[in-house]
Amino acid sequence: MQKRHLITETNFRFVLAVFLGFAPLSGEAQVRGGGDFQITKIMKNLISTPQFSYGGAEQHPPGGADRWLEVEVEFAAAPEFTDELTVKYFILFNGRLFTGEVTHVNIPAGRERRSVVYVTPRTLVRFAGNRPIAANSVQNVAVQIVQQGVVKAELSLARAQPQWYATIPQVTGLVLNKNETPFAPLYWDRYEQIKSR
Numbered sequence: 001m002q003k004r005h006l007i008t009e010t011n012f013r014f015v016l017a018v019f020l021g022f023a024p025l026s027g028e029a030q031v032r033g034g035g036d037f038q039i040t041k042i043m044k045n046l047i048s049t050p051q052f053s054y055g056g057a058e059q060h061p062p063g064g065a066d067r068w069l070e071v072e073v074e075f076a077a078a079p080e081f082t083d084e085l086t087v088k089y090f091i092l093f094n095g096r097l098f099t100g101e102v103t104h105v106n107i108p109a110g111r112e113r114r115s116v117v118y119v120t121p122r123t124l125v126r127f128a129g130n131r132p133i134a135a136n137s138v139q140n141v142a143v144q145i146v147q148q149g150v151v152k153a154e155l156s157l158a159r160a161q162p163q164w165y166a167t168i169p170q171v172t173g174l175v176l177n178k179n180e181t182p183f184a185p186l187y188w189d190r191y192e193q194i195k196s197r
Contacts, residue, residue, distance in 0.1 A: 037085070037145045039155035040111070041074040044138050049121075050182050066121030067133065068181070069093070073115045073143050075153065082107040082147070084195065087115040089175055090142040090165040096127050097168040100175025101146075104192035114191050118181045123174045140164065 046067035071089060084105050091098040102115055124133050131137070141157040142165050156164065178184055179194050 035152055036078045036082075037075060037147070037152045039073060039075045039143055039145060039153045042141050042143055042155060042157045043072045043074075044135065044141060044157070045070045045072070046133065046135060050186060066125070068121055068183075069119040069124055069138065070183075071117050071119075071141055071143075073155075075113050075115070075145060076111045077107050077109050077113050080109050084147070085152075085192075086146040088144040088146060089117050090144075091119065091175065092139040092141070092165065092168070093119070093124070094127055094129055094131070094137050095139070097165055097170050098123075098175050099165075099170045099172050100177075102177040103195040105195045107192050116178050116183075116191055118176050118178070118183065119174060120176070120181075127171075 047070050048067060069091070071091060073087060073089075075087075077085075084103060085107055086101050086103045088101045089099065091100075098119060100117055102117060104115060107113060124137070128137060139158070140160055142160075142163075143155050144151050145153040154162075177194055178191060
């Protein structure tokens with residue numbers, strides 16, 4: 001009897017170890033990776049245009065209450081320094097798939113490395129289909145970290161099949177990196193350096 005109990009306890013520990021080893025890191029995300037780079041978080045926000053004041057010209061306030069879509073990615077990098085990484089974004093907005101990428105340079109090792117992209121208010125209005133724009137207008141986001149043409153890590157914001165975006169027609173040219181937006185001068189220390197074109 002006692003021997004049978006030990007086998008059951010051993011089996012239970014093995015099953016528990018296997019389950020914990022393969023459980024996702026986050027209840028809302030699906031992860032692929034685990035080598036030199038790992039995407040740990042994706043965040044989406046609707047934010048207003050930053051306002052700046054300056055002298056020497058007439059001031060023009062931002063128009064209306066339109067919001068930008070901001071998608072921020074947090075990732076971990078193991079190598080002491082990485083010369084170049086490309087972060088690819090797949091944003092499913094109201095049934096349309098916006099795609100874009102940002103190439104970063106001089107990435108130091110660490111757990112809180114970040115990348116960010118934006119979609120303009122006019123693009124959101126154009127593709128909203130006469131519906132109000134809300135956080136749930138963004139149905140899913142997938143992000144890949146690519147080094148020298150090889151996918152090193154991937155994460156989806158919501159649970160979905162791997163590469164759920166592969167069969168959806170893409171809309172390119174509408175996802176902007178930080179340097180292409182009014183947010184360019186903000187938060188220099190928060191995000192990784194963007195490669196100059």
